[in-house]
Amino acid sequence: MKALSVRNVSYRFGAKVALDDVSFDLEVGRFAALLGPNGAGKSTLFALLTRLLVTRQGQIFVAGFDVRAAPRAALARIGVVFQQSTLDLDMTVARNLSYFAALQGLSGAAAQASIDAALDRLDMRERAGETVRALNGGHRRRMEIARALVHGPEVLLLDEPTVGLDTASRRAITAHVHDLAEDGLTVLWATHLVDEIRPTDDVVVLHKGRVLTHQPAAEIACSGDLGDAFIAMTGEGGRQ
Amino acid sequence: MTAYLVALRAIVLREMLRFVHQRSRFLSALVRPLVWLVIFAAGFRAALGVSIIPPYQTYITYEVYIVPGLCGMIQLFNGMQSSLSLVYDQEMGSMRLLLTSRLPRTWLLFCKLLAGTAVSILQVYVFLALAAAFGIAMPPLGYLYVLPALVLSGLMLGALGLLISSTIRQLENFAGVMNFVIFPMFFMSSALYPLWKMAESSPLLRDICAANPFTHAVELIRFALYESVNLWALIWVVAAFAVFLVGALIGYDPARGLIRK
Numbered sequence: 227m228k229a230l231s232v233r234n235v236s237y238r239f240g241a242k243v244a245l246d247d248v249s250f251d252l253e254v255g256r257f258a259a260l261l262g263p264n265g266a267g268k269s270t271l272f273a274l275l276t277r278l279l280v281t282r283q284g285q286i287f288v289a290g291f292d293v294r295a296a297p298r299a300a301l302a303r304i305g306v307v308f309q310q311s312t313l314d315l316d317m318t319v320a321r322n323l324s325y326f327a328a329l330q331g332l333s334g335a336a337a338q339a340s341i342d343a344a345l346d347r348l349d350m351r352e353r354a355g356e357t358v359r360a361l362n363g364g365h366r367r368r369m370e371i372a373r374a375l376v377h378g379p380e381v382l383l384l385d386e387p388t389v390g391l392d393t394a395s396r397r398a399i400t401a402h403v404h405d406l407a408e409d410g411l412t413v414l415w416a417t418h419l420v421d422e423i424r425p426t427d428d429v430v431v432l433h434k435g436r437v438l439t440h441q442p443a444a445e446i447a448c449s450g451d452l453g454d455a456f457i458a459m460t461g462e463g464g465r466q
Numbered sequence: 467m468t469a470y471l472v473a474l475r476a477i478v479l480r481e482m483l484r485f486v487h488q489r490s491r492f493l494s495a496l497v498r499p500l501v502w503l504v505i506f507a508a509g510f511r512a513a514l515g516v517s518i519i520p521p522y523q524t525y526i527t528y529e530v531y532i533v534p535g536l537c538g539m540i541q542l543f544n545g546m547q548s549s550l551s552l553v554y555d556q557e558m559g560s561m562r563l564l565l566t567s568r569l570p571r572t573w574l575l576f577c578k579l580l581a582g583t584a585v586s587i588l589q590v591y592v593f594l595a596l597a598a599a600f601g602i603a604m605p606p607l608g609y610l611y612v613l614p615a616l617v618l619s620g621l622m623l624g625a626l627g628l629l630i631s632s633t634i635r636q637l638e639n640f641a642g643v644m645n646f647v648i649f650p651m652f653f654m655s656s657a658l659y660p661l662w663k664m665a666e667s668s669p670l671l672r673d674i675c676a677a678n679p680f681t682h683a684v685e686l687i688r689f690a691l692y693e694s695v696n697l698w699a700l701i702w703v704v705a706a707f708a709v710f711l712v713g714a715l716i717g718y719d720p721a722r723g724l725i726r727k
Contacts, residue, residue: 276566278721302568312559314480316487328476329567329574331469377568 227290229254229412230275230381235284237270244270246435248284252414252428254380257407259423259443260416262432263460268416269309271432272385275414276306289380302330305374309385313358313366319345320354323373330377337376344375347409348402364395368402381412388422396422420453433460473569474577481548481581482588495544495589496596499536503597507532519660521692529602533594534688535657537612538680540593541586541620542652546643548582549627553722565720572715579628579711583620590616608691615690618703619683625710626679632717655681656688679706 230252237245245267252258262268273279275286277297286293291300314322320341327337345351348368358366367387374382384403388396400422407413415422423429425444429452430437438459439446446455485492507529518525551557564574594609604612630647652658654675661681665672675681682702689696 273721278562278565298568298570301566304566306563306566308559308562310559312563314484314560317483325476325480326563328472329564329569331472331567331569333472 227254228252228287229256229289230414231285231287232271232275233285233287235271235274235281235286237267237274237279237281237283243435245274245281248432248435248437250430250437250440252381252412254412255407255410256428257404257413257415257424258428258430260414260430260432261418261420261423261456262416263418265434266418266432267435268432269385270435272306272308272383272416275383276304277301302377303380305377305379305382307367307370307374307382307384307387309387309389311366311370313370315359316357318355318357319350319361319369322358322369323354323376326373327376332377340376340378344372347375347406348372362395363391364398367391367395367399371399371403375406375411379411381414382406383414383416385416386418387415388417388419420456423452431456431459469569470573473567473574474580477564477574477577478581478584481578481585485585485588492589495540496592498543499540499593500596502536502539503529503532503602504600519662521689521694521696529600531660532658533597533602533604534691535652535655535684537590537593537616537687537691538619538655538657538684539652540589541583541616541623541683542648542680544586544589545582545620545623546627546630546648547640548585549579549624550631550640550643552578552628553631553718558722562720571720575628575715575718576711579621579624582624583617586620586623587613587616604691605693607693611693612687612690615686618700618707619686622679622683622703622707622710625707625714628714629710629717632714632719651678651680654678655684657681657684679703682706 228251232251233249235245235248236243248267248271260268260271270279274281275288275293277293277300280294288300289303291303293300314325317325323341323344324337327333327341332340342351345354348371350365350368350372353361353365353369358369361369371384371387382403388399391399403413403415404424417423423443425442425447427443428440429443429446430440431446432438443452446452448455511528552561564578565571567574594604630643636642654671655678656675657680661672661675664675679702682699685696685699686703689699
């Protein structure tokens with residue numbers, strides 16, 4: 227079974243085609259970068275994966291569950307980190323996480339155990355008592371990633387999670403999420419920055435709503451530079 | 467506790483905490499009705515005597531008449547404000563988080579409405595306590611009976627707010643909602659003057675007021691404060707809530723603002 231399967235998905239806003247016959251599969255435990263310039267359709271695809279948008283054209287399966295036919299089973303297996311931060315700044319890290327756990331219907335000792343485990347995975351346990359406002363941008367992001375793991379998802383979706391962060395924070399977060407994939411989580415990481423991608427990662431190149439290619443980064447780069455290959459493919463820049 | 471109740475409790479608690487933290491919002495929510503009660507009503511007192519109409523059993527002063535209407539006003543403002551924030555900037559991110567939960571979306575939106583209602587009820591009780599301090603007290607049991615009435619009216623007004631902010635794109639700021647929704651609803655209701663007074667000047671206006679769901683919310687609150695039930699108002703409020711809720715659930719677009727067009 228594939229962790230994530232997108233089949234022939236199209237979506238349009240009025241006359242504008244946002245996604246055009248998009249298909250790809252992710253194997254369990256893979257780190258896949260969804261690489262595309264701004265406006266390629268990454269956010270639209272994320273909205274469809276999380277069922278904020280629904281399309282009749284094509285199908286999306288999360289761990290075997292059809293997002294349209296069995297939305298709750300599919301959503302239960304997805305963890306999401308949205309591009310725009312969604313934290314309560316005046317509450318502590320722990321409170322933010324327990325609020326999220328409750329939204330998933332988790333409470334009591336079981337919720338606490340999974341919150342602690344999620345914070346441990348991101349090395350954020352010691353910050354549980356701090357208010358979010360006191361954290362820097364990188365730690366806030368890490369907290370959001372920890373939050374996305376609280377309900378034990380099988381697939382983690384991140385929509386340009388490093389936007390606005392400094393280089394050190396970007397590296398730390400990219401490394402943390404690669405570790406998660408090594409532990410068996412399937413990751414779909416939307417980005418337009420090639421330096422966040424490792425040679426062994428899967429890369430799905432999205433351009434103007436279409437999938438141009440889906441293969442390991444090393445093969446796309448074919449012994450050259452991934453950024454150059456990306457620019458050659460899309461005619462647009464892929465560096466910060 | 468089931469998953470549904472866990473989520474409900476968390477959403478209501480978060481909303482309450484957020485409200486208590488926002489001191490300026492708390493203050494303005496209290497000052498507004500107090501200005502009406504202390505200044506407006508005092509000025510009007512001489513101009514408008516209110517004769518004996520149910521649920522009152524004696525002559526009452528204008529300040530006494532206006533209290534239930536001001537409770538309704540608190541809920542009207544709060545309902546519009548919190549529903550607008552669900553659809554526009556402030557809460558959009560946290561709504562997205564809410565909507566990717568495994569629980570049904572209709573339940574989560576209902577929890578949000580109930581949370582907004584809880585905040586409005588908190589404000590109403592503080593206002594009633596201040597009114598009592600000014601010498602305008604209700605029968606003791608009225609303070610208890612008014613609670614279910616406030617739950618219903620709060621839900622109805624919150625659902626109306628959600629319906630309006632989800633479907634009418636032009637009303638995307640609070641000033642617009644204030645001019646085109648809050649003021650007309652408030653003034654064309656029984657909040658400030660009894661309907662029979664209105665009929666003296668214009669029967670048409672009276673009919674409009676009688677069809678205004680906010681009138682029925684105010685009457686439901688008024689009767690409950692005096693330990694009785696206005697059945698007609700109850701039916702109106704429940705029916706209006708059902709209609710507004712269904713419309714809001716259909717009109718609500720979870721992806722709003724997500725895609726840059």
